[in-house]
Amino acid sequence: MTVRLKDLPTEELLHKGNLACAGCPEMVGFRHVLRALGPETIVINATGCLAVITQMGVPKVPHFHVLFENAPAVVSGIDDALRVQGRREGVNLLVVAGDGGTADIGLGSLSGAIERGQDFVYVCFDNEMYMNTGGQRSGTTPYLARTTTTPVGAESRGEPRTEMRRKDMVEIAVAHGIPYAASASIGYPLDLVERVEKAARVRGPTYIHVHSPCPTGWGMDPAKTVEAAQLAVKTGCVVLYEVEDGKRRITRGVARRAPVEEYLRLQSRFRHVVADPVALAEVQRGVDERYAALLARMA
Amino acid sequence: MTTEFWNGNRAAAEAARQARVQVVAAYPITPQTHTVEYLSEYVAAGRLDARLVRVESEHSALSACCGASAVGARTFTASCSQGLQLMSEVLYFASGMRFPIVMAIANRTLSVPVSIWADHQDTLVNRDCGWIQLYAASVQEVYDLVLMAFRTAEDPRVHLPAMVAYDGFILSHASEPVEALPDEEIRALLPPEPPHLRPLLDPNDPKQFGEVLFPDFYPDIEYKKHRALEESLEVMGEAFEDFHSRTGRRLSPVETHGCEDAEIVLVGLGSMMQTARHAATRLRAEGTKVGVAQVRVYRPFPDRDLVEAVGGARTVLVLDRDIGYGSAGMVYPDVTRALYHAPSRPDVLNFIVGTGGKDITPKTIERCVELGRHGYRGMSVFWPDARGPAEGIAYTPGVKA
CATH class of the missing domain: 3.40.50.970 (Thiamin diphosphate (ThDP)-binding fold, Pyr/PP domains)
Incomplete structure (x- = not known):
């Protein structure tokens, strides 16, 4: 069932005002995820920007800021305890984390929770770097992106790890035999809501990877967050798809992909790439390769 | 039961x-x-x-x-x-x-x-x-x-x-x-x-x-x-x-044995304190008044119970089955702190014993008492069961490399 604008739940589960930077994608994404799940939700928040910017009671639902790497373990304990107490029915357990908390420091804990079959919705807001600490590279930083730990200089062109070897969290989740996994984007909120609603109906672990362009970290005009998110999809840098019981399906296809340059030139972290035709061609090739590899896997 | x-x-x-x-x-x-x-x-x-x-x-x-x-x-x-x-x-x-x-x-x-x-x-x-x-x-x-x-x-x-x-x-x-x-x-x-x-x-x-x-x-x-x-x-x-x-079982933060009239009190944690009791009984039979205070509740640290347990003893020997590298055993500073303002303020010496599972026998305890019985003589931390390195340096007086 496709979610239309008039189907969107209207109850806002965030109080007005928060500590986010201007143009923050995470607040946009979190707002829609919560609306999709409704008030009977407990949020377990791994350390990251979201935990900081929702301080002082921003969420209207129970919100538990835990450690950086242990949110999946904490939700496991909550899941099992509510079962023993006979209170598990009707409660959504939502884990929210960034790419650092998910793909790097918390990967072991997430792997364990999925493998045990705990019942939760895991949403990763991926801004492709550690922004809570000011912009260091992470396991999902794209090829040649400039971060504070992959600077551009005489001996360095930014992130050296190629596009094909970026951690692909949806596929890592799928390799666990997870019942439901999907990618989504803050640029397509109706699609995001649909993915979250679907995940909530599944019993067992579910994983949603939400692409979240960060103006502060990427060097963008804060007015362009949504535009960047949509361009990421239109250029094929991000592919929106879902995996249900191992079957992959594109949820929002692109008829003709735009050149990556259109997406990159919004971001100062790629300024050196846009200025260098060789580097630009390399990035385009990496994106093409990854896109083709992913599409080849579709059912 | x-x-x-x-x-x-x-x-x-x-x-x-x-x-x-x-x-x-x-x-x-x-x-x-x-x-x-x-x-x-x-x-x-x-x-x-x-x-x-x-x-x-x-x-x-x-x-x-x-x-x-x-x-x-x-x-x-x-x-x-x-x-x-x-x-x-x-x-x-x-x-x-x-x-x-x-x-x-x-x-x-x-x-x-x-x-x-x-x-x-x-x-x-x-x-x-x-x-x-x-x-x-x-x-x-x-x-x-x-x-x-x-x-x-x-x-x-x-x-x-x-x-x-x-x-x-x-x-x-x-x-x-x-x-x-x-x-x-x-x-x-x-x-x-x-x-x-x-x-x-x-x-x-x-x-x-x-x-x-x-x-x-x-x-x-x-x-x-x-x-x-x-x-x-x-x-x-x-x-x-x-x-x-x-x-009918009485638990206390500090379990004492023969501390009432003791001149030397052994303080420490865990099973080695059972061994200490055994050794203390033997030492008493030989005329040395040794008491044993087993610290059962370590956090919070039971200052008052420890001061009471030590009573008027002139020497307290803290057995540490651990080492705070570069300082002393880790129980030792708690005991010295608690006893610093005690009316009797005994000498307090530290013995690092049984680390890494080395057996603590009654002999180990007797060795501690032998080394510490005269109180403080310019050295406070002893390693009675460690052998010196190959160069032949002994960590503790009387212990041969």
Whole structure:
């Protein structure tokens, strides 16, 4: 069932005002995820920007800021305890984390929770770097992106790890035999809501990877967050798809992909790439390769 | 009451079962592993209505307990050594969140060199993380203290997590007769669920947990946590009284033997204090008045009980089965602090013994007494069972390389 604008739940589960930077994608994404799940939700928040910017009671639902790497373990304990107490029915357990908390420091804990079959919705807001600490590279930083730990200089062109070897969290989740996994984007909120609603109906672990362009970290005009998110999809840098019981399906296809340059030139972290035709061609090739590899896997 | 023949791990597991724990999360590590295996068997056999979270690391074990505790469930875990160190970050999280989790620890040293044998290094480096720490000297004490740990940790005046430590292999694997209480008696000792006086994670009563606190308010919260841990001594005292009236077994923060007229008092933790009693009896027969003070409650540190135990002794010998590298044993500074303002202010000497599982025999204890009997003579930390390095330097007078 496709979610239309008039189907969107209207109850806002965030109080007005928060500590986010201007143009923050995470607040946009979190707002829609919560609306999709409704008030009977407990949020377990791994350390990251979201935990900081929702301080002082921003969420209207129970919100538990835990450690950086242990949110999946904490939700496991909550899941099992509510079962023993006979209170598990009707409660959504939502884990929210960034790419650092998910793909790097918390990967072991997430792997364990999925493998045990705990019942939760895991949403990763991926801004492709550690922004809570000011912009260091992470396991999902794209090829040649400039971060504070992959600077551009005489001996360095930014992130050296190629596009094909970026951690692909949806596929890592799928390799666990997870019942439901999907990618989504803050640029397509109706699609995001649909993915979250679907995940909530599944019993067992579910994983949603939400692409979240960060103006502060990427060097963008804060007015362009949504535009960047949509361009990421239109250029094929991000592919929106879902995996249900191992079957992959594109949820929002692109008829003709735009050149990556259109997406990159919004971001100062790629300024050196846009200025260098060789580097630009390399990035385009990496994106093409990854896109083709992913599409080849579709059912 | 029935007499059972249990090892320490079994005693800890039985006590946790009788406490009706609801969520157990743990990861295997020698010599603790049996504790969780026993609990798994109880659940499999329908003797315990609990969920086991078979986690992928100790860090996750304690984290899962935190999650369960956040919705009000009674939780239990077990660990030691490297596993406890991996949990270290979560130890502070658990006490800061005031989760009354109980953890059994079969003490084992820390690598490297690799050793699976007992010393107190693992729990002592975590002594200041806001947990109650209890040290058992026998398998009976393991059983008793796990029950007391639940009762004290969950008391609304405390609401802090608790560890019960017992020496790996020496107590975890050796079987001893244990007087076990019937399940009904435990029901009188512990309520069916932890009292829910703090806010829980509940959609009907949404609250925010684990949040930032700005510097102006930080000391207030730290002080409250510190006071709650200090005051747990009194709460534990009440629990010990209740326990005594039901079982006839008297537990105290500091267990004394022959301290009344002692000139020399041995102070320390764990099973070596049983050995110390044995040695003290022999030394007394030879005319040396030696007393033994076993510190059973180590956090909060029972200053007053220790000062009373030491009484008018002129020399106190602190046995540390651990080493605070570059300083002294880790129990030693607590004892010196407590005795500094004591009326008698005895000489206090430190003996590093039995690290990495080296046997502590009555002879080891006698050696400590021999080295320390004349009080302070310019040296305060001794290593009576360490041999010097190849160059022939002795760490301790009289110990040959």
